[in-house]
Amino acid sequence: MxxxxxxxxxxxxxxxxxxxxxxxxxxxxxxxxxxxxSAEPLGSDDANSxxxxxxxxxxxxxxxxxxxxxxxxxxxxxxxxxxxxxxAHNGGSRIVRLLGPGDSIGLExxxxxxxxxxxxxxxxxxxxxxxxxSFIKKTIAERPSLHNQxxxxxxxxxxxxxxWIVALGTGTARQRVAHLLLLLxxxxxxxxxxxxxxxxxxxAAVIGTTVETVSRMIAEFKRQNILCKYKSKNSLYTCNTxxxxxxxxxx
Amino acid sequence: MxxxxxxxxxxxxxxxxxxxxxxxxxxxxxxxxxxxxSAEPLGSDDANSxxxxxxxxxxxxxxxxxxxxxxxxxxxxxxxxxxxxxxAHNGGSRIVRLLGPGDSIGLExxxxxxxxxxxxxxxxxxxxxxxxxSFIKKTIAERPSLHNQxxxxxxxxxxxxxxWIVALGTGTARQRVAHLLLLLxxxxxxxxxxxxxxxxxxxAAVIGTTVETVSRMIAEFKRQNILCKYKSKNSLYTCNTxxxxxxxxxx
DNA sequence: CGAGGGGTTGACGCCGATCAAAGCTGGTGG
DNA sequence: CCACCAGCTTTGATCGGCGTCAACCCCTCG
Numbered sequence: 001m002x003x004x005x006x007x008x009x010x011x012x013x014x015x016x017x018x019x020x021x022x023x024x025x026x027x028x029x030x031x032x033x034x035x036x037x038s039a040e041p042l043g044s045d046d047a048n049s050x051x052x053x054x055x056x057x058x059x060x061x062x063x064x065x066x067x068x069x070x071x072x073x074x075x076x077x078x079x080x081x082x083x084x085x086x087x088a089h090n091g092g093s094r095i096v097r098l099l100g101p102g103d104s105i106g107l108e109x110x111x112x113x114x115x116x117x118x119x120x121x122x123x124x125x126x127x128x129x130x131x132x133x134s135f136i137k138k139t140i141a142e143r144p145s146l147h148n149q150x151x152x153x154x155x156x157x158x159x160x161x162x163x164w165i166v167a168l169g170t171g172t173a174r175q176r177v178a179h180l181l182l183l184l185x186x187x188x189x190x191x192x193x194x195x196x197x198x199x200x201x202x203x204a205a206v207i208g209t210t211v212e213t214v215s216r217m218i219a220e221f222k223r224q225n226i227l228c229k230y231k232s233k234n235s236l237y238t239c240n241t242x243x244x245x246x247x248x249x250x251x
Numbered sequence: 252m253x254x255x256x257x258x259x260x261x262x263x264x265x266x267x268x269x270x271x272x273x274x275x276x277x278x279x280x281x282x283x284x285x286x287x288x289s290a291e292p293l294g295s296d297d298a299n300s301x302x303x304x305x306x307x308x309x310x311x312x313x314x315x316x317x318x319x320x321x322x323x324x325x326x327x328x329x330x331x332x333x334x335x336x337x338x339a340h341n342g343g344s345r346i347v348r349l350l351g352p353g354d355s356i357g358l359e360x361x362x363x364x365x366x367x368x369x370x371x372x373x374x375x376x377x378x379x380x381x382x383x384x385s386f387i388k389k390t391i392a393e394r395p396s397l398h399n400q401x402x403x404x405x406x407x408x409x410x411x412x413x414x415w416i417v418a419l420g421t422g423t424a425r426q427r428v429a430h431l432l433l434l435l436x437x438x439x440x441x442x443x444x445x446x447x448x449x450x451x452x453x454x455a456a457v458i459g460t461t462v463e464t465v466s467r468m469i470a471e472f473k474r475q476n477i478l479c480k481y482k483s484k485n486s487l488y489t490c491n492t493x494x495x496x497x498x499x500x501x502x
Numbered sequence: 503c504g505a506g507g508g509g510t511t512g513a514c515g516c517c518g519a520t521c522a523a524a525g526c527t528g529g530t531g532g
Numbered sequence: 533c534c535a536c537c538a539g540c541t542t543t544g545a546t547c548g549g550c551g552t553c554a555a556c557c558c559c560t561c562g
Contacts, residue, residue: 086417147398154405161412162347166337169420
């Protein structure tokens with residue numbers, strides 16, 4: 001029987017056994033919350049107490065948090081890529097967002113029933129600040145401007161989600177893969193315009209097709225030099241964005 | 252050539268000539284913002300000035316606002332259903348959200364470059380409160396608790412968008428239509444558990460298929476008595492949610 | 503060197519897009 | 533009242549994209 005069921009991600013992608021590495025306790029220069037914290041000194045009563053912002057490394061493939069679990073931390077990404085997955089109740093799984101440096105995850109703990117709404121997994125080696133919800137709430141109370149940061153983050157993720165629906169959920173597999181490559185190129189390219197290609201399984205979970213279909217499209221793009229290895233090392237790639245854009249438009 | 256292109260909605264669905272009807276100037280009992288406004292009296296300087304919250308009726312099919320336009324109003328829905336559409340840049344169009352009473356639209360004006368991120372169209376006759384952005388911002392300044400309302404709305408819409416990606420963008424056409432019916436039944440059913448079926452074109456724009464495919468699925472569900480006319484009048488329907496749920500799971 | 507995981511490619515069949523035509527329904531005018 | 537029309541819905545026929553299953557390649561690691 002043929003259906004568009006997305007297979008559940010293999011266990012190898014959720015290796016709970018891989019532990020994150022605690023790096024230190026510090027303010028972060030690269031994320032909104034931490035920047036705010038460090039930019040404006042806190043109230044005098046807090047000035048002496050150590051700030052509970054921890055810095056963690058999550059190795060590629062490790063789980064940052066699980067859907068529906070009740071923990072008390074929000075994370076901001078300093079470096080690397082994080083995927084947020086939702087498992088459809090039929091057993092499948094779908095990636096609903098790819099996030100990178102500057103993005104915050106787990107914001108849903110600030111409103112509602114304080115359980116995570118996704119499973120967050122490190123796509124590559126990920127570098128995060130872990131901030132306790134209680135600390136954010138306390139800080140908000142004494143500095144309402146933080147609210148704007150949160151609204152911005154939420155609105156930004158909402159825009160991403162809508163873009164996801166339209167660009168990655170519409171059109172042929174060929175068009176969707178083209179869209180995904182443009183997204184990776186736009187958001188995750190390094191200074192040289194090269195980006196790391198995520199694996200086929202993740203690509204399939206992003207655009208809602210099978211691994212084989214994605215592989216065919218990627219292989220075809222490689223053969224057409226639309227997608228080129230940038231350096232043999234590290235699976236860095238560059239892409240011809242104008243050709244991808246035309247593919248996006250036509251078929 | 253076969254592709255999953257979504258055709259642009261016909262002009263009949265964007266009849267700018269249909270004008271909204273101004274009803275009055277009043278506080279709304281049915282929406283968060285207005286409820287807040289009326290629950291807690293504003294500062295003394297505002298108490299005497301008339302509140303600029305207007306009440307409008309938008310007839311079915313009329314445009315509430317257009318994507319990328321710069322206007323200065325946020326709307327909260329009192330009654331009826333509103334669709335938010337995004338046109339993929341290849342000319343197609345896709346419905347990214349269906350919203351109903353209690354939901355707010357246009358919140359993106361509160362952050363960023365104050366232009367709307369979608370086109371909002373009344374699916375049936377819609378009853379809204381129109382609130383100026385400047386008024387909301389002013390009110391927020393003197394009552395930061397409103398921030399929580401906004402965060403809630405944003406988080407709620409983010410959850411809806413994610414659900415949209417997973418439930419309505421994954422699986423066979425049959426499964427997606429089943430999901431859509433469950434969504435309509437869950438969110439838009441009246442006291443008797445009956446809901447108004449949206450037209451096939453909108454359904455197709457929701458789940459990302461063609462009108463014909465949707466029609467086939469709906470017709471099949473009708474024949475199987477999974478979807479039944481509730482009253483001959485007004486295209487009200489009821490559905491067998493348990494059977495729809497099993498369809499959702501299988502194929 | 504064998505094992506295992508990820509990527510690529512092939513063969514085949516089905517779902518759903520496409521094109522086409524015929525019912526249905528509500529609105530309009532004679 | 534009916535004829536007529538426009539728009540929506542339904543149904544049929546055809547065919548291409550993509551899901552499915554399977555084999556094979558390549559790389560890494562024990």
